[in-house]
Amino acid sequence: MSETSTKIIDLGFRIPAFNLLDTISDKPLTHQKVVGNRGTLVIFICNHCPYVLHMIREIVQIANEYTNKGIGFVAISSNDADKYPEDNPDKMKDFGLSNSFPFPYLYDETQEVARAYNAVCTPDLNLFDAKGKCVYRGQLDDSRPGNNIEVTGKDLRKAIEYVLIGRNVPTEQTPGIGCSIKWKE
Numbered sequence: 001m002s003e004t005s006t007k008i009i010d011l012g013f014r015i016p017a018f019n020l021l022d023t024i025s026d027k028p029l030t031h032q033k034v035v036g037n038r039g040t041l042v043i044f045i046c047n048h049c050p051y052v053l054h055m056i057r058e059i060v061q062i063a064n065e066y067t068n069k070g071i072g073f074v075a076i077s078s079n080d081a082d083k084y085p086e087d088n089p090d091k092m093k094d095f096g097l098s099n100s101f102p103f104p105y106l107y108d109e110t111q112e113v114a115r116a117y118n119a120v121c122t123p124d125l126n127l128f129d130a131k132g133k134c135v136y137r138g139q140l141d142d143s144r145p146g147n148n149i150e151v152t153g154k155d156l157r158k159a160i161e162y163v164l165i166g167r168n169v170p171t172e173q174t175p176g177i178g179c180s181i182k183w184k185e
Helices: 050-070 091-098 111-117 152-166
Strands: 004-006 019-022 027-030 040-042 070-078 104-106 124-129 135-137 177-180
Touching: 027 135, 040 104, 040 152, 050 070, 050 177, 091 104, 124 152, 135 152
Parallel strands: 040 070, 070 104
Antiparallel strands: 004 177, 019 027, 019 104, 040 124, 124 135
């Protein structure tokens, strides 16, 4: 496991376009199809990362709570599935279904989408406001595998609440930590 932190970049960039296979529905989806009318969370995950496994229930819970409030959710896996077969599209579908994903789980085979988002780890959270501007690239919360802190999603929840009430999300954000994206050579 190669621990990596979310890359700190300037906020305010526009949601990068994509057209990727949704492994759950077996249909291609574009970024326009997943955006919410009040905001959108684009999260880079994979099936085997201990950090993702540690918090996936909370991510699903947050999506279940906020989808009805106008926040769109989408998960993307950009790992090299040839070298990491546990992250292939069939297993992504199984992972999404077994965890009751209420959002699409897209496969970024070329890894171009991860690069467009400057994603480097799993999980890597990108919250966009209603205008498609990135306002949050931080951690879910302080919990990590083995640190005995409860997974609550407090940091992401706070950012989403700011988006919903139309306030500026504080720009001082704690980067997320996870496994590095498994890049192709």
